[in-house]
Amino acid sequence: MNSAISPADFGNMTDIVVFLMEVDKLKNVERRTRLLNHGRHENSAEHSWHFALAALSLAPFASEEVDIHRVIKMALLHDIVEIDVGDVLVYDLAAREAIALKEAQAAKRLFGLLPAPQNEQFLTLWHEYEAGITADAKFAGALDRVLPILLNLHNEGQSWRENNITLQQVLSRNAKVGETLPELWQHVVTQLHAAHEKGWLR
Amino acid sequence: MNSAISPADFGNMTDIVVFLMEVDKLKNVERRTRLLNHGRHENSAEHSWHFALAALSLAPFASEEVDIHRVIKMALLHDIVEIDVGDVLVYDLAAREAIALKEAQAAKRLFGLLPAPQNEQFLTLWHEYEAGITADAKFAGALDRVLPILLNLHNEGQSWRENNITLQQVLSRNAKVGETLPELWQHVVTQLHAAHEKGWLR
Numbered sequence: 233m234n235s236a237i238s239p240a241d242f243g244n245m246t247d248i249v250v251f252l253m254e255v256d257k258l259k260n261v262e263r264r265t266r267l268l269n270h271g272r273h274e275n276s277a278e279h280s281w282h283f284a285l286a287a288l289s290l291a292p293f294a295s296e297e298v299d300i301h302r303v304i305k306m307a308l309l310h311d312i313v314e315i316d317v318g319d320v321l322v323y324d325l326a327a328r329e330a331i332a333l334k335e336a337q338a339a340k341r342l343f344g345l346l347p348a349p350q351n352e353q354f355l356t357l358w359h360e361y362e363a364g365i366t367a368d369a370k371f372a373g374a375l376d377r378v379l380p381i382l383l384n385l386h387n388e389g390q391s392w393r394e395n396n397i398t399l400q401q402v403l404s405r406n407a408k409v410g411e412t413l414p415e416l417w418q419h420v421v422t423q424l425h426a427a428h429e430k431g432w433l434r
Numbered sequence: 435m436n437s438a439i440s441p442a443d444f445g446n447m448t449d450i451v452v453f454l455m456e457v458d459k460l461k462n463v464e465r466r467t468r469l470l471n472h473g474r475h476e477n478s479a480e481h482s483w484h485f486a487l488a489a490l491s492l493a494p495f496a497s498e499e500v501d502i503h504r505v506i507k508m509a510l511l512h513d514i515v516e517i518d519v520g521d522v523l524v525y526d527l528a529a530r531e532a533i534a535l536k537e538a539q540a541a542k543r544l545f546g547l548l549p550a551p552q553n554e555q556f557l558t559l560w561h562e563y564e565a566g567i568t569a570d571a572k573f574a575g576a577l578d579r580v581l582p583i584l585l586n587l588h589n590e591g592q593s594w595r596e597n598n599i600t601l602q603q604v605l606s607r608n609a610k611v612g613e614t615l616p617e618l619w620q621h622v623v624t625q626l627h628a629a630h631e632k633g634w635l636r
Binding site: 241242248252257259260267268271274275277278280285289292301304305308309382415416418422423 | 442447552624
């Protein structure tokens with residue numbers, strides 16, 4: 233199962249270099265969203281960068297309990313499991329449930345490439361993000377959800393139209409963004425209704 | 435000169451959304467390195483993610499003065515200027531000198547899309563990174579330099595061969611990595627000599 237590159241010798245840092253070369257593969261994992269101006273599909277590595285930068289930019293709007301540095305770490309790590317299991321559309325609930333166990337195995341394999349203490353630290357942070365219970369995980373989850381919505385709102389609803397998504401799906405699957413970023417969500421909802429009227433969403 | 439997307443209304447967050455949609459363009463800026471296994475060229479957005487993740491992974495090897503959160507922020511911001519000026523090869527000294535002023539103008543335009551206080555914070559952090567004097571900027575600069583070297587060492591010297599780079603160029607242009615990450619650099623130098631013998635470097 234382990235398809236990591238055979239290691240060259242970098243002393244105490246050999247395992248970290250193996251991990252960094254292995255995660256290069258995330259640049260090959262395609263998402264449904266395309267770059268603005270109807271470009272190619274976005275990949276999960278550049279999405280992770282965009283997500284971390286969104287966390288940094290929107291930090292002043294986070295609640296006081298949020299540690300933005302932990303949110304940025306979650307952004308950097310959250311999609312690495314897709315190297316083994318691929319990206320699954322947020323609106324495909326059955327498929328997302330089906331891969332949950334595989335994602336946990338992927339997290340164990342990939343973060344397990346690292347030495348202690350990072351292996352456990354990264355794995356624990358990934359599980360915290362996935363569980364979505366802590367303030368940090370909620371803020372991170374909201375950013376991960378709102379970014380493709382913002383891209384779609386600036387791209388004529390590209391991935392909504394290509395995947396036949398309805399206004400009700402977007403509103404219900406992403407309602408939790410409103411709990412964490414209420415002011416942003418209020419404006420997003422207005423824009424979503426306008427997008428629906430323009431035919432970008434069913 | 436301002437080619438930002440015309441803003442939809444997101445209330446107090448409108449300017450931040452404009453910035454986040456504008457920086458989507460970094461996903462289209464090509465670097466000289468290719469993905470491992472001789473894939474397509476890497477882009478500067480996914481490289482920025484890889485750089486931030488390298489900072490997080492190599493944090494235990496940073497000196498005590500390094501604030502890894504600031505290093506990660508530098509990684510997320512460091513290449514955004516390339517949206518306006520493109521990526522210039524680290525070994526092309528004349529071209530790099532020629533674009534320094536343009537990069538500073540690009541930083542002013544792009545970070546200037548943001549509201550206060552992020553506009554000044556991001557701009558100041560980018561200038562600190564570029565100057566390369568503080569401990570954080572030195573550590574960040576070393577990671578930015580060592581990543582393409584590691585990729586080349588796992589990719590048969592792809593971008594070195596494609597750009598006719600010599601062992602002496604790699605050693606002299608990246609010697610400062612050794613000041614910040616001496617243990618890693620020692621192993622990299624051994625691997626560079628081996629790469630030279632294999633003909634991956636002139």
